[in-house]
Amino acid sequence: MKLRDLEYVIAIDRYLNFGRAAEACNVSQPALSSQVKKLEERLGVEIFARSNHKVMATEAGNRIIETAKDMLKSARQIKDFAAEYRDxxxxxxxxxxxxxxxxxxxxxxxxxxxxxxxxxxxxxxxxxxxxxxxxxxxxxxxxxxxxxxxxxxxxxxxxxFREKLKLAVSDSHRLANQQNIAPQDIPEEEMILLDEDHCLRDDALKLCHNKFVGADVPEDLQATSLLTTTHYITQGYGLTLVPTLAETFLGAANPAVNFLDIDDPAYGxxxxxxxxxxxxxxxxxxxxxxxxxxxxxxxxxxxx
Missing domain, CATH: 3.40.190.10 (Periplasmic binding protein-like II)
Structure with a gap:
């Protein structure tokens, strides 16, 4: 079984058309069709069901195609590993x-x-x-x-590099007019935390010593991105910690968000x-x- 044959099979599955698959593989359609037919004969199963109007992978073909993708990926990795050392x-x-x-x-x-x-x-x-x-x-x-x-x-x-964390609040929040804030003055019970997969959530929990962190935030309120948390903030749902590099982007997306410096280098x-x-x-x-x-x-x- 040649890797080139597997490339033909994957191309057919992608385009569901022998002509377009042959063009993508830079071979003639008869040559591609012949090689795939020979592969099916060697395997003893049909990889593709053919009709006048369409080409579809068979149930066996779907499993073969997935394995072929893995094999070609491994082959590319082998080439990359060698090149990584050579050049x-x-x-x-x-x-x-x-x-x-x-x-x-x-x-x-x-x-x-x-x-x-x-x-x-x-x-x-x-x-x-x-x-x-x-x-x-x-x-x-x-x-x-x-x-x-x-x-x-x-x-x-x-x-x-070291990146500071800032406190993001809405412009209607009682802290909005401040430019900076001491850690002990952060209302941690209003803190919106990201989902558990995010290391920024872990950072926030380590920095916030209040056991009631996020207690005033609705229990079902969840966010997987900083942009989403700033949307929540502008809707009056609390505040959050934001890294410095995110400030310009988030501020442009949500002009109603203010960013306060935190007077403690540990917040970074x-x-x-x-x-x-x-x-x-x-x-x-x-x-x-x-x-x-x-x-x-x-x-x-x-x-x-």
Whole structure:
């Protein structure tokens, strides 16, 4: 069984048309049809049910197609692994970023990488930190921007910058006219927390010592993004902690939200890269970290 045959099968499943599949695979339709027919004969099952008007995968075909996708993915990974050691700059750099940072830093990271190498392609992946750690172990991503420090036996955490957390309130809130606030004056019972997958939720709970955190927020009120929490705030549902890099974006989306500085340096998070130990692209990561430290995103400071 050749990988090329599997590519034909996946193309047919995608386009549900032998002619378009052949065009996508850069072969003639008779050649593609013949190879798929030979594969079906070797397997002893029909992969596709054919009629004059359409092509559809059979039940057996669906299972074969899913396995074929996995096999081709593994084959591509093998090529990438080899290229990663032979020429680290030739393989796309896959960067994972957690959700309360990704929307506000992807353009900056992309531009910074382009300044290092105009040829290197980037693939971004947004996911919660726990998932990013798992995907880093499984080599689905090369590096991950996370809030740390992160202590993991097979990974290294390299701090890059420190980002303050601010208190977001609506312009009708009793605190709206203040520019800053002391931690002890934050009405923690009004705090809107993100879902449990978010590390910013964990940060908020660690910083808030009141056991009644969020007690005055409706029990069923839930948010999976900072943008959603600011919408809730403008509807009079409370307040929340917001990272500095999100302020401009969230303020533009919701002008009725005010952001207060918190008079305590503990209200912040350290952002850095998580990478696999022994990664052959470590020198690329170090160059990227140096570049970021030399031209930090607006509003953050270098990590200690």
């Amino acid at each position: 680290p700059m030739s393989v796309p750099l896959r960067i994972g970023i957690f959700p309360t940072l990704a929307p506000f830093i992807v353009p900056y990271v992309a531009e910074t990488v382009r300044e290092l190498s105009a040829e290197m392609k980037l693939v971004f992946r947004e996911a919660p930190t726990k998932q990013l750690i798992s995907e880093l172990e499984n080599r689905r991503i090369d590096i991950a921007l996370v809030s740390g420090p992160v202590d993991h036996p097979s990974s290294n955490f390299t701090p890059v 998070r350290t952002i850095g890269f998580l990478s696999r130990k022994g990664c052959p692209r470590e020198h690329i990561l170090m160059a990227l970290c140096d570049k970021i430290r030399a031209q930090l995103p607006r509003g953050v400071t270098a990590a200690a």
